[in-house]
Amino acid sequence: xxxxxxxxxxxxxxxxxxxxxxxxxxxxxxxxxxxxxxxxxxxxxxxxxxxxxxxxxxxxxxxxxxxxxxxxxxxxxxxxxxxxxxxxxxxxxxxxxxxxxxxxxxxxxxxxxxxxxxxxxxxxxxxxxxxxxxxxxxxxxxxxxxxxxxxxxxxxxxxxxxxxxxxxxxxxxxxxxxxxxxxxxxxxxxxxxxxxxxxxxxxxxxxxxxxxxxxxxxxxxxxxxxxxxxxxxxxxxxxxxxxxxxxxxxxxxxxxxxxxxxxxxxxxxxxxxxxxxxxxxxxxx
Ligand SMILES: [Zn+2]
Numbered sequence: 001x002x003x004x005x006x007x008x009x010x011x012x013x014x015x016x017x018x019x020x021x022x023x024x025x026x027x028x029x030x031x032x033x034x035x036x037x038x039x040x041x042x043x044x045x046x047x048x049x050x051x052x053x054x055x056x057x058x059x060x061x062x063x064x065x066x067x068x069x070x071x072x073x074x075x076x077x078x079x080x081x082x083x084x085x086x087x088x089x090x091x092x093x094x095x096x097x098x099x100x101x102x103x104x105x106x107x108x109x110x111x112x113x114x115x116x117x118x119x120x121x122x123x124x125x126x127x128x129x130x131x132x133x134x135x136x137x138x139x140x141x142x143x144x145x146x147x148x149x150x151x152x153x154x155x156x157x158x159x160x161x162x163x164x165x166x167x168x169x170x171x172x173x174x175x176x177x178x179x180x181x182x183x184x185x186x187x188x189x190x191x192x193x194x195x196x197x198x199x200x201x202x203x204x205x206x207x208x209x210x211x212x213x214x215x216x217x218x219x220x221x222x223x224x225x226x227x228x229x230x231x232x233x234x235x236x237x238x239x240x241x242x243x244x245x246x247x248x249x250x251x252x253x254x255x256x257x258x259x260x261x262x263x264x265x266x267x268x269x270x271x272x273x274x275x276x277x278x279x280x281x282x283x284x285x
């Protein structure tokens with residue numbers, strides 16, 4: 001009898017969402033069945049939790065829901081999950097309808113401080129921030145950059161990463177984000193741009209670490225260039241928008257297909273070492 005030894009490899013989805021109103025644990029079971037082992041679960045914008053935010057404390061609802069989902073994943077499945085919570089850049093637009101824009105900025109900064117506190121308490125491993133990917137006024141752009149820089153400062157203080165939701169990647173934009181991180185002193189491997197294209201050279205040059213969206217062909221294209229990136233689905237877990245982004249099985253699927261092509265060392269780096277170095281966690285398989 002011939003026994004085929006299947007080597008266990010860590011498979012980490014670096015950015016997905018799990019909602020108590022969505023498929024939640026069931027989505028993670030799909031991820032696990034496909035070969036997934038680790039997941040970074042990111043908080044959704046406050047209004048997705050039915051919150052009309054007016055003060056920093058209002059963000060706790062979404063933060064706590066994210067942490068609850070992570071606890072359930074760790075208890076009820078074989079996947080190891082960690083939470084990243086923070087403030088979506090679109091919060092500025094929502095908040096400024098309820099208060100002066102200067103006050104909106106303070107609310108966002110206060111909410112980021114609450115995220116930092118959760119990192120210190122060991123309930124989260126990173127802070128989410130960013131700047132708009134849609135057209136905004138000059139003032140809104142400047143203030144969004146100020147909030148993002150503040151998030152980087154908070155991350156630097158406690159040696160955790162930021163996961164950034166920003167405008168589409170261009171050389172100029174990535175270099176600008178990297179220059180802010182450099183000014184703050186946050187190292188490149190902790191400045192993670194979620195929803196990234198597989199253009200590693202641009203990220204290296206700019207000093208930002210890409211989390212490559214696992215659309216068809218993107219992972220292989222990135223692997224051809226190196227192993228300094230993460231892989232993500234941005235699975236949104238919204239029952240009203242099925243198939244809006246990638247499903248939870250995609251990262252395992254792309255990884256196992258790349259494994260067959262001989263990228264084993266690079267895949268270990270991406271799914272284990274890069275994760276450990278960015279989030280100060282241990283990836284065990
Ligand atoms: Zn997302």
